[in-house]
Amino acid sequence: MRSFVTIVVLIVSIITLNAQTSGSYKVDPDHSNILTKVQHMGAGYVWGRFDTFSGDVNFSSEDPSKSSINVQISADSIDTHQEKRDQHLKSPDFFNAKEFAVITFKSSSVKKVDDKTYEVAGDITLHGVTKPITTQVKVTGAGKGMKGEERVGTETTFNLKRSDFGMNFMPGGIGDDVQVVMNLEGIKQAPGAAPAPAPAQ
Amino acid sequence: MTPLILTQIGTGILVPACATGSILLAAQLLKPGANRFVIPLALAIGFLAGYVATFGAPLFPPRESGQWLPWITLAAAACALLPLTPRWRSVALGLLVTGLIIHRHYELEWLSANFPWLKNGAQVFFILALNYTFAASLQKFTDGPPSAWTPFALMIFLCTVSLTIALSGSAALGQAAGILTATLGALWILHLWRPIEPASATTAILATLVPAFLLLAYFYADLPATCGLILLAAPAGACVAAHFSPKKLKAKSPAFARALVISFFGLIAVALAWYFSPALEY
Numbered sequence: 001m002r003s004f005v006t007i008v009v010l011i012v013s014i015i016t017l018n019a020q021t022s023g024s025y026k027v028d029p030d031h032s033n034i035l036t037k038v039q040h041m042g043a044g045y046v047w048g049r050f051d052t053f054s055g056d057v058n059f060s061s062e063d064p065s066k067s068s069i070n071v072q073i074s075a076d077s078i079d080t081h082q083e084k085r086d087q088h089l090k091s092p093d094f095f096n097a098k099e100f101a102v103i104t105f106k107s108s109s110v111k112k113v114d115d116k117t118y119e120v121a122g123d124i125t126l127h128g129v130t131k132p133i134t135t136q137v138k139v140t141g142a143g144k145g146m147k148g149e150e151r152v153g154t155e156t157t158f159n160l161k162r163s164d165f166g167m168n169f170m171p172g173g174i175g176d177d178v179q180v181v182m183n184l185e186g187i188k189q190a191p192g193a194a195p196a197p198a199p200a201q
Numbered sequence: 202m203t204p205l206i207l208t209q210i211g212t213g214i215l216v217p218a219c220a221t222g223s224i225l226l227a228a229q230l231l232k233p234g235a236n237r238f239v240i241p242l243a244l245a246i247g248f249l250a251g252y253v254a255t256f257g258a259p260l261f262p263p264r265e266s267g268q269w270l271p272w273i274t275l276a277a278a279a280c281a282l283l284p285l286t287p288r289w290r291s292v293a294l295g296l297l298v299t300g301l302i303i304h305r306h307y308e309l310e311w312l313s314a315n316f317p318w319l320k321n322g323a324q325v326f327f328i329l330a331l332n333y334t335f336a337a338s339l340q341k342f343t344d345g346p347p348s349a350w351t352p353f354a355l356m357i358f359l360c361t362v363s364l365t366i367a368l369s370g371s372a373a374l375g376q377a378a379g380i381l382t383a384t385l386g387a388l389w390i391l392h393l394w395r396p397i398e399p400a401s402a403t404t405a406i407l408a409t410l411v412p413a414f415l416l417l418a419y420f421y422a423d424l425p426a427t428c429g430l431i432l433l434a435a436p437a438g439a440c441v442a443a444h445f446s447p448k449k450l451k452a453k454s455p456a457f458a459r460a461l462v463i464s465f466f467g468l469i470a471v472a473l474a475w476y477f478s479p480a481l482e483y
Contacts, residue, residue, distance in 0.1 A: 084478075091370040091422045092267050098421045099265050099305050128264045166264060168257065169373050173205050 022062065025152060025186025027055035027071065032184045034073060038162075039175030048089070050103075052077035057154075057186050064118055067110040069137075071184070073103040093169040094162075100128050108132075116140075120156070129165040133158060140183075150188035157181045212254035213376050214383045221247030222387035229395055240402035241281035244384045245274050248410070251380035256373070267417050269301045270377060273409060281405035291336035294409045299328050302416040328416070331433050336408035338437035342463070343400040345443065345456055351400040352389040354439075354460030355407065359385055361467025362432055366414060368474035371422035378414045381407075425477050428470040435466035 034050040055071035075097040078089050090097040107122035113136065121134040135158040142152045160178045163171070224243035228235060252259070252271050259271040276297055280290045307321060343351055359382040367375025391397055415432060418424035442462040443455045 087370045087423060088372070091373075092265065092417065093371050093373040096265055096267075096421060170205070 022060050023058075023150075024189045024191070025057040025059065026189050027053070027057070028151070028185050028187050029053055031151075033181070034183075035181040036078075037179040037181070039177070041173055042175075046080060046085075048078055048080035050074065050077045051079050055184065055186075057152075057184070059152075064110045064112045067107075067118070069105065069107040069110070069120060069122065071105045071182070075101055075103050094167055096127060100126070105133075124160070126160075127165045127167055131160075131164055133160070145187065151185055152188070153183070153185045155181070155183045209255075209376070213251060213379050214386075216254040217247040217251030217380045217383040218387040220250035221384040222391060225388060225391050225397060229391065229397065236397055237399065237402050238282055240388070240397065240399075241278050241405045244381070244388070244403060244406040245278035245281075247384035247387065248274050248381050248406070251383060252377065255376060255380065266302050266305050266421060267374065267377075270410070270413060270417075273298055273301065273413055274406065277405050277409035281402070287336070287340045287401075287404065290405060291333050291340075291408060294405070295329055295332035295336065295412070298409055298413045298416065299325065299332060302413055303328070303420055306420045331430075332408075332412045335412055335433045335436065336404065338440055339408045339411075340401060340404045341440045342436040342459060343404055345400075345459065346454075347396055347398045347400070348454065348456035349389070349392050349396070350454070350456040350460040352385060352392050352397075352403075354456075354463050355400070355403060356382060356385040356389050357460070357464045358432075358435060358467050359407075359411070361464070361471050362411060362414060365428050365432065365467075365470045365474040366418040366422070366424060368471065368478045369418050369422050369424040369428065370478070371418060374414060374418050374422060378411075381410055381414075425473060428474050428477075431466055431470040431473070435463045435470075438466050439463040 029052070032053070034053055036048045036050075037045050038048075040046050050073045052074035053072060055069070057070075058066075058068045060066045075095040076090055078086055078095060078097075080086055080089065089095055092099070104125045105122055106125075107120050109121045111119045111121075113119050116139045118137050118139075119134060120137050121132065123130050124133050135156045137154050137156040140153040140155050142150070145151050158180055160180060161176050162168075162174075162178050163176050221243045224239065224246060228239040228243070232239075249271055252274075260268050261272070263269050263272070273294075277294055280294055283290075285293070303325070343355075345351065359378060363375045363378035363382055365375075366378055385403070388397060388403070412433070415424065415429045419426065419429050439459040439462040442458050
């Protein structure tokens with residue numbers, strides 16, 4: 001009897017959670033992180049983060065294929081806690097942030113893998129080059145904020161080759177494989193709310 | 202020395218120097234009188250060889266402004282072979298360089314309602330005037346009496362351009378300028394063996410690529426405007442110095458005085474770039 005009640009409560013929780021998480025969300029940059037990791041000289045790894053970004057997630061738990069994710073990242077906001085390195089990363093040698101100010105990800109399809117995991121395919125545009133990527137996005141949780149607003153957290157990790165995007169400077173010195181970790185927390189918007197603006201250039 | 206550094210030296214110095222040197226050497230042995238056409242061709246081919254060895258085959262159309270450099274070089278070499286006066290060549294190449302390099306800077310703004318036409322128009326006009334002045338003064342600088350000091354001075358000047366740009370945030374652009382420096386190094390070394398004149402034949406390539414490097418570094422890297430202006434004023438400053446008596450400057454010859462002054466301007470630019478740059482190592 002106790003097991004039966006537990007199962008019913010669990011099912012109701014999942015249904016309630018899914019019903020609650022459906023909707024339009026604006027990425028809260030104050031509670032989100034976009035991190036990068038790349039190898040230096042074949043030795044250790046250097047982490048960096050993007051400090052300025054925005055995005056929208058439209059999520060439908062009933063039909064995930066109707067969901068979409070759009071993220072815009074300011075290339076000029078790269079921060080590796082070393083001023084000279086940051087200046088170099090923003091230069092034409094790497095991101096060329098003055099010419100290609102915004103890095104974007106725009107989803108083309110969303111498929112449910114399990115209750116908390118979705119396979120998201122889309123296009124990433126970086127350094128003037130657009131490439132398709134597919135990544136698994138995990139819903140880390142949902143809750144209410146200090147003002148009663150509904151929040152949902154997601155996390156995804158994927159790898160890129162910087163040479164695929166024309167960022168070829170210092171091969172061997174700086175690794176070609178770049179790991180990207182995106183922890184995005186979204187605030188549920190009222191129906192009809194305007195999409196997030198692109199980050200200031 | 203790490204393999205990475207050795208590769209950079211190979212592609213960025215040896216390849217362009219050997220390419221330029223081979224062409225000049227062959228021309229000196231086979232047809233010494235054709236220098237007016239051979240010099241710009243040798244510099245252009247040397248630069249292109251070094252560029253391809255360092256950065257790979259150039260894209261067309263280029264995806265970013267720096268990728269116009271090889272195509273600008275080809276245009277400069279073509280103009281050097283055409284029967285154009287230096288003045289018209291400077292105007293044509295100045296328009297080409299300015300248009301190609303900085304149009305991306307204004308691209309997103311053209312369509313906005315409050316595009317500052319007057320301010321940006323004045324900026325473009327100022328850049329074109331600077332390009333023309335640099336080309337004219339470089340022509341005058343290289344038009345002096347034949348001397349080994351002239352190609353040497355040009356090589357040192359390009360070296361300071363390369364260092365200034367590298368210190369301003371873009372090692373790749375500095376490397377590209379270094380490739381051109383290597384071609385001038387080959388010219389100077391061969392000049393020591395057998396004078397390769399006229400030095401003014403280098404103007405078509407140098408007066409096109411040096412402003413291109415500086416515009417790229419100013420608009421897309423972090424080259425301080427002061428450093429760029431000092432480098433563009435260097436040949437004019439050297440020409441002014443030529444009017445002083447060599448005895449007053451305790452110089453061996455006017456060519457030596459010009460070489461000293463242009464190098465001095467370059468060193469000032471390097472020092473300022475170092476001063477404005479964040480800490481070097483990371």
